[in-house]
Structures are given as structure tokens and as C-alpha cells.
């Protein structure tokens with residue numbers, strides 16, 4: 001009898017400890033996400049860090065990242081998670097609902113927190129389903145059925161060799177594709193759409209990929225007395241060749257930029273030994289390490305305001321192609 005009481009009370013204490021640890025992990029992940037510290041271990045995303053370095057399953061990683069980011073969006077969640085008033089699963093349900101229903105105001109979001117707080121997963125799901133039906137009923141009356149154009153792209157694995165790409169494009173784009181298909185048919189009568197896309201990719205890369213530009217001279221370290229801000233095209237090409245067209249820190253191919261190990265403002269030059277080819281994220285992380293978070297954040301503010309959905313779709317494709325597990329919510333991929 002005594003043993004049984006001890007077992008029960010010990011378990012309760014352990015669960016309290018577990019909750020405390022979970023909350024602390026969320027707090028740490030929020031900071032790791034803000035500073036992108038995972039890049040120091042060569043991970044291209046927080047998600048990969050959680051999967052590989054911390055050994056979480058995809059679902060567990062997703063729940064923790066979403067919760068960490070939701071506490072930034074809704075700071076009140078932080079305390080509720082700490083006290084065990086809301087589970088990570090329910091925070092994820094909440095996030096899903098907010099995205100799907102395009103909930104924008106803090107008041108509405110807070111009302112949703114109240115709705116799922118303290119509920120089991122199933123009860124929370126039922127409440128949200130009910131609310132969704134109500135909202136859609138309301139919408140029906142006022143809106144006509146014009147379907148919002150889907151611009152989001154889903155990339156999924158078909159086999160080891162091929163990737164199936166689903167995306168909605170405008171009629172105009174389709175006409176252009178057909179025109180290209182028609183022109184390329186001179187070379188290959190049976191050219192498929194997939195081959196058309198490949199051909200287009202080749203032509204574009206030939207035109208804009210710095211690694212494909214011809215190096216006219218051998219490596220030419222440039223150490224001028226007053227370097228301009230622009231890195232000479234030839235040096236950029238040499239850098240891309242050295243890096244084989246990938247981020248030299250994490251291996252990503254997305255938005256590659258030239259990083260000066262010693263910045264120009266600190267008398268760094270454009271010589272290859274001072275340069276690294278880094279993806280945008282790793283470049284940002286290096287800048288945070290050198291200049292501090294606040295300075296970089298204020299500098300990047302304008303930049304991030306310019307990122308539209310199309311850019312995010314590109315990011316999605318890039319990471320999906322980089323073999324990150326499928327069915328991962330879009331926002332976790334960058």
C-alpha cells in the first residue's frame with residue numbers, strides 16, 4: 001500500500017519535472033530560432049537540427065517548433081505551456097486553424113486560446129471543427145464561390161528518381177509552356193512537359209548560375225587598396241566553383257550569397273581566402289555572430305518585408321528538393 005502511494009506521488013513529481021523541462025526546451029528553441037544558432041552545427045533549418053541533432057521524430061519536432069514560434073506570436077502562451085494549461089498538440093491545432101482560417105487579430109487568436117485551453121486533443125479538435133463550420137456558414141452568405149487562386153506548390157516524392165510536382169499556374173504561363181514545348185519539338189517531337197521544364201532550367205542556369213560562367217584567367221586574388229563593395233564577377237564565379245554551387249556551411253542551394261569572413265568595413269577584402277559562399281540563412285547567422293542580433297535585425301527588417309508568398313514557395317521547393325521529409329508544414333522549412 002505504502003509502495004503504491006509512493007509510486008503515484010513519485011510519478012506526479014516526475015510529470016511536473018517533465019512539464020518544466022518541456023517548457024524550458026520551448027524557451028531555448030525560441031532563442032536558437034531567433035539567433036539561428038543551429039547553423040553553427042551546419043544544419044540548414046531548425047527542423048533538421050531537431051530531427052538529427054536532438055533525435056526528435058518529425059511530429060515531435062514540428063510540435064516543438066510551432067509552439068516556440070507561437071509563443072513569439074502570442075506571448076501569453078508561454079506561461080500557459082509552463083503551467084501545463086495548454087498542450088503542445090493543442091498549440092499546433094491552434095496554429096493550423098489560424099493559418100487555414102486566416103485569423104489576423106490578436107483578439108480572435110486569444111479567443112481561440114481560451115477555446116482549446118485545458119481540453120483534450122479530441123475535444124479541442126471538435127471545438128475547432130464546430131467553429132470552422134460556423135465561420136464557413138457565415139462566409140457563404142457574403143462571398144461568391146470564386147475559388148482563390150492556389151499558388152502554393154506541393155512537391156512530393158514519387159520514387160527515388162523522380163519527384164512529383166503539383167502546382168497551379170496561370171493560363172498565360174501554360175500558354176508560354178506550350179509555346180516552348182512547340183519550339184523544342186523541332187528537336188524532339190515527343191518532348192514531355194517534364195523535359196520542357198528541364199530544358200528551361202538548363203537554359204536559365206546557363207544564363208544566371210555564376211558557377212557556369214567561364215573563368216578567363218587563373219585564380220586572381222584581388223587585394224586592391226580600396227576595395228569596392230561589389231565582389232568582382234570572376235571571383236564570384238571562382239567561389240561558386242570552389243563551393244560546387246552549395247552553401248559552404250550547410251549545403252543548401254537557396255539564395256546563395258558571398259560572405260566576407262572579415263567584413264569590408266573592418267578592412268576585409270575580396271580575395272577568395274576571405275570569402276565564403278553561404279545561403280541567406282547561414283550568411284545571416286555569421287552576421288549575427290559578428291555584429292550582434294539587434295544590428296542585423298534592424299538591417300534585415302526592410303529585406304524581410306519584401307518577401308512575398310512567391311519567394312516562400314521557392315524556399316519550399318528548394319528545401320523539399322533537398323530531401324527534407326515530406327508533409328512538413330510549409331513554414332517549418334525555412
Ligand SMILES: [Zn+2]
Pocket residue numbers: 044247248249250251252278279280281282283
Ligand atoms: Zn547554409
